[in-house]
Amino acid sequence: TVVHLFKEIFKAGLELQEDDHRKALLVSRKKKPEDTIVEINGEKIGDGNTHFIMGPCAVESYEQVSTVAEAVKGEGLKLLRGGAFKPRTSPYDFQGLGIEGLKMLKQAGEENGLAVVSEIVNPADLEEALDYLDVIQIGARNMQNFELLKAAGSVNKPVLLKRGMSATISEFINAAEYIISRGNKNIILCERGIRTYEKATRNTLDISSVPILKQETHLPVMVDVTHSTGRRDLLLPAAKAAMAIGADGVMAEVHPDPAVALSDSAQQMDIPTFQSFMRELTK
Amino acid sequence: TVVHLFKEIFKAGLELQEDDHRKALLVSRKKKPEDTIVEINGEKIGDGNTHFIMGPCAVESYEQVSTVAEAVKGEGLKLLRGGAFKPRTSPYDFQGLGIEGLKMLKQAGEENGLAVVSEIVNPADLEEALDYLDVIQIGARNMQNFELLKAAGSVNKPVLLKRGMSATISEFINAAEYIISRGNKNIILCERGIRTYEKATRNTLDISSVPILKQETHLPVMVDVTHSTGRRDLLLPAAKAAMAIGADGVMAEVHPDPAVALSDSAQQMDIPTFQSFMRELTK
């Protein structure tokens, strides 16, 4: 077992190196102890207050997104979301309006004083999308689309990075490192539920990931309550839990008429529900 | 496809029956809309306030459990936990002090005005254990030990039923039904984390299960923050999330000297940590 001890000392050396490597991660708190604050349209995400990103799952028309934008403005919020490039399980499902959708989103945002957030799925679209977007979202399915991460790391816009459906916290942190390592420091992490055996919810909200991510990195952390639960009746309790555990923000979907939505109809809030959701959270 | 329609009508009939079956579950809110309140030592669990069950993972000695009991009393709490029959992965790990442990727990509880909660693992021990216990705990590994559930359903003591490590919410509810169907209505459900691929935490706290269980059943729901996270640094944020999402109580482990604990040393709080934990939660 002296041989064994030598092996262990060698392994210890390796682990020391690995530890140094982790220390060296640019997103880690070891590297930068103070909180990163991402400022968008006057909202300082990471400043200790709760920020909200609300809007429809998909941009379907100017009228639709404009109606939601007015409601979002009406609640005193500053950030509007809406999908234009939609990653869908089936090729025959609605794939989003693309650049036209981004234009509608931007117009609705500008008319209501809102910054806009939308997902980009192809590195080749990033350049053009920059004209329309205030925040680039990278979705769960693309969390390890490293070419997209590198592209998002090379531009000068905040990135909202969602955790992959079955990504470990460590993989999530490394995905953010791909972005920061290319120079872009304005990254917001977003927990959106993980895939487990439990099917009562669409995914399982891994609420503990919030304090872990806050400890391990200096980045702001939001919670997407819509995708993590997939149930309209759980949006409010999940948002309360997210705020209590220290999330820097909450993301949820709002649609003027969820029953006819082209995607995610079971989980979006209509406008009165959204208004009472905000009332409950800010009282 | 007329054949198909007939099949579907038949299936609809089946589902109607199944729906009736669910409606008929004695634990369901459909059967009893008002909240069940389980009263133990003056604490009314399910009354809308947060209740706390604190104590060591395992009873190791009278001195140990007595020290914790004083601290629990010092915080104004009324419920003390401590394991005497310990289900351990390896047969060579500390298996608990058995009935002797229950006696120590009861003595420490009585001296400090605390009701005591402890796990029973064998139906054959239940009868004798009733002399020492105020609440019978059924642990995660035994959530589908149906003989134990039936035995616990036949006695006149409250039961704290923990969710199995990979139990669905539906299986959890059915396990509670085993107890109530034998006559015992005083059941407290306890979410304690589920097994997933993520290893940053010991288990993944399924925080959404709390509002679902509150909706589907009329029983009080607690959260065991110790086993769901397995990390001392996450106990406080997890407890805050549990309270925010509507849990009726929080369970956590406290030990006079966690470093030398015979089990779970990495996740128990020492007494000063426990005191600051309570201060943070009740401020």
Added chain:
Amino acid sequence: TVVHLFKEIFKAGLELQEDDHRKALLVSRKKKPEDTIVEINGEKIGDGNTHFIMGPCAVESYEQVSTVAEAVKGEGLKLLRGGAFKPRTSPYDFQGLGIEGLKMLKQAGEENGLAVVSEIVNPADLEEALDYLDVIQIGARNMQNFELLKAAGSVNKPVLLKRGMSATISEFINAAEYIISRGNKNIILCERGIRTYEKATRNTLDISSVPILKQETHLPVMVDVTHSTGRRDLLLPAAKAAMAIGADGVMAEVHPDPAVALSDSAQQMDIPTFQSFMRELTK
């Protein structure tokens, strides 16, 4: 980092101890390099050939189990299974015929020269059950019912131990250690699928566990193709994979008329299907 190295040397010491502990496990191959062969009714499970345990999910009547027993005998097999104590998710589902069921099973077995295997769920039933059983089965839900494991370790009958629904391989091995540590060396391990996010099958057959268990322990390893897949159409391919990867046996369910079975109707084979299943596997 010299401090760190010291810590690592200390940790290495701990791991050495742990390694010794694992070496010391009575079920481990390090402790006993040669294969354990469990002999039942002339079948030598673990001898390098494939053995089969077939029979209905639940014993429903003497006629039912007798019909299956004749078919099992007709295929030249020696081992009959049938559940008498059924662990069911709902208390309102058929719970099995209990000791009466064991009597029917034994009679059908004796009349056809078959040894019988059935699950015991309560340590208190074990003593009486010994009169009727050749092999005690401990089911997935009770893999960590340590009181039951201890009881089964104290009797002189082979034990078929199923892997828990979300048990790690290491936990499974430790569960077997509970049995052997009490003196009973005749243990057969049985992989029966694990719980994952995938719902196309009832569970996910963890086929790799077979060679791992064969490497780590000296015990025979079977595969229950019925519960791991939950689909009649997958029984044959799963059995072929189990045999190819080195399993010592295959377990599957056979019922004279699956459509009216009181449990598991979707996954049992009828008798002609069973006959063609055997023909395919032994050709």
Added chain:
Amino acid sequence: TVVHLFKEIFKAGLELQEDDHRKALLVSRKKKPEDTIVEINGEKIGDGNTHFIMGPCAVESYEQVSTVAEAVKGEGLKLLRGGAFKPRTSPYDFQGLGIEGLKMLKQAGEENGLAVVSEIVNPADLEEALDYLDVIQIGARNMQNFELLKAAGSVNKPVLLKRGMSATISEFINAAEYIISRGNKNIILCERGIRTYEKATRNTLDISSVPILKQETHLPVMVDVTHSTGRRDLLLPAAKAAMAIGADGVMAEVHPDPAVALSDSAQQMDIPTFQSFMRELTK
């Protein structure tokens, strides 16, 4: 409950439509009952025989890949794999040699009469890569990178599509549909293990997915034994199981000196191991 019945009849109508939709999937066996055979370099994948794709995890140098290519040729095989664009968890890990790597792979392939398979991760690289590749691999992390799937669907080269780490079988089939819906019919599906709680293997080989995919689609199905197990000692038993259950091919990694490999060093076979692996499988 008449209302309920009407609802169910309506739902039945919806399900009928959905069923039609599934029937309409171009990859489904309902649409095309006969097996698709993908012919590459004289190998007819899907013809009922087992085909092998072997080679290093990553192309590291011409010498390295050439050494492996000779060994692959020596076994009478026709298909060589090697990664040039490596999706790696950390941005600081070896990212592959890119187009230079593809050139080395192609040269080694040509010199040994082997067709070559390599992963593409960015739609923008596809055009150039076509000059060097015989089969485009889409990796697990990109299974729902729909832009890449669409791009691969628009070219005239066979595609090897790996199952995502936590993709359901249904999502996997829909990913293939993205490719075929753009016109490319030469698709090979590849099971490579799924992410579960079990950590004894790198992933859990979902062996049952093979017969399910063969039933549901007309496409050939391979098994990547390297990534599904992540353990050199399990490659051979896993390959035997894959062949027994009906896989059309086996994929595994071979490296001249695994200990110094720039990636996946713990799971690649060296050349003598590879030769004995082939001998065992073909005897």
